[in-house]
Amino acid sequence: MNAMTRRERLTATLRGDPVDRPAVSFYEIGGWRPDPDDPDPFNVYNSPDWGPLLQLAEAKTDLIRMCAPERRPALDNCREEFFYSKTYMQDGSRFTRTELTVAGRTMSTLSRRDPDVSTTWTLEPLLKDIDDVKAYLQLPDQVFAEKVSTDAMRAEEEELGEAGIVMVDIGDPVCLAAPLFSLEAYTVFALTEPALFHRLLEQQARALYPLVEDISRQFPGHLWRICGSEYASEPFLPPRLYSEYVVRYTKPVVELIHRYGGFARIHSHGRLKNILPHILAMEPDGLDPIEPPPQGDMRLIDVRRLYGEQMVLFGNIEASELEMLPPRQFERRAIQALREGTMGPGRGFVLMPSACPYGRQISPDVLANYETMIRLVQDGSW
Structure with missing residues (x-):
């Protein structure tokens, strides 16, 4: 097969078509567009350590640019x-x-x-507490009313050219509701007050669905990442509540994306074994980051065997492996992920870590491990 451009490779992967090699993404590195020249003291990316890694991502990875539309209050927003x-x-x-x-x-x-x-x-x-929730539910829907513009996303796509694709990044209703609580209060509330929690999810869904449809209509045919699934996964909540709190409210988001020719990728850290059938019920096109044990509870090869023909699998490198493993050991781990992610029939695989470093320092070993991901997919030495 002739060499593909990075955009062609990612597009074919999403469609389940043959590719010249597996795609490789550094996730947020190359996903976000930090400015290393911005002197803001809160910009960790202006550290000299970050320069080579940011340049490597832009030049060599299959870029999946994570974008959100410009949002502004609607005229009746209060x-x-x-x-x-x-x-x-x-x-x-x-x-x-x-x-x-x-x-x-x-x-x-x-x-x-x-x-x-x-x-x-x-x-x-x-x-x-519950009284806070009851008061929050009395907010009028106009509080959440927004209008969106996708002009900046279209401009980003044009600038990317053949280097990659743009991905719309959103949270589902549980992703919007759960962070209103502390994590411990959220889990207790979702377990013990299902009727009230459903009302909270319905409130968020009423605001979210029109936005998703508006974005999909303006920016059709693109990849989306939908965050929130992990809030209702084990060990936080039992699988029966995953169906109640995620499938019920997130499947309509997937359907809206599909209506306009887009691709929906479910983002779910941690354990997958008991929620994967529920994830499949939403009919997504992709899943990330498929963390290996002990963070996750399934091997990539098993996810590929059971569900790989229905979904593109994005993963399965743990962020801590990138940061902690010496280069030789990391290379063995990356080879394992590439082999398991492409073994047997499947829709597609993208080699990707679960997250990225979030401090100012990037050690030589960490940079070498990122370089290993590029080298392996490019020379096929796995």
Whole structure:
């Protein structure tokens, strides 16, 4: 087979067509577009350590650019009547406090961003008890009303050219609802108050579905990543509730994407064995990141054998393996993933890690491990 462009390879993979070699993605590296020249002290990517890795991703990986549409409040949006946010600096960190006043009740949430870590920590969740939930449910739907524009995504696709594809990145209703709580409060609430949790999911779904259809109509035929599944997977919730909380509310998202010729990829960290039949019920086109044990509970070869003809499999490199394994040991691990991900019949496979480093330092071994992923797929030495 003749060599394919990176766009051709990814498009053929999604369609289940033959490819010249497996695609390789560094996930968020090359997925996001950080600016290493931005001097913002909270931009970890301006560290010199990041330069070679960012350049490697842009030049050599099959780029799956993770994009979201431009969102703005709809004309009837009334969010400012209920929510107030302020951001301030303290001890070198950036804090954001948001207050919600509704139904005679005031709730607040607090988050922190540190300059050397590319993540945001929730220090105080918004919803702390059942009375908070009941008040939150009294928010009018107009609070969540938004309009979207896909102009920036189309521009990104044009700029990418044959280097890759654009992927729309969204959260499903459970992804929008669960972070309103602390993780422990969420699991208890979802287990013990199913009627109220369904109402919360329905509230989020009413806002989400029109947005998904609008984006799909404006930007048809593209790959989507749908986040949220893991919130309802084991060990957090039993599989019976996965069907209740994910399949019921996320399958309509998949159907809207399919209606306009798009491809839906379910993002679900951790255990898969007991929820995979439910995932298949949503008829997605792809699944990531298929983490190996002990983070996951299935080998890639078994996922491929049981479900690989229905879905493109994206994975199965654990982020900690990239960061902790010495290069020779990592090479053996990457070879295993490539062999298991392509063994026997299947729709397609993309070699990909479960996440990326989120600090300022990239060690020589970590860079070497990323380079190994490229070398293996390009020279076929696996």
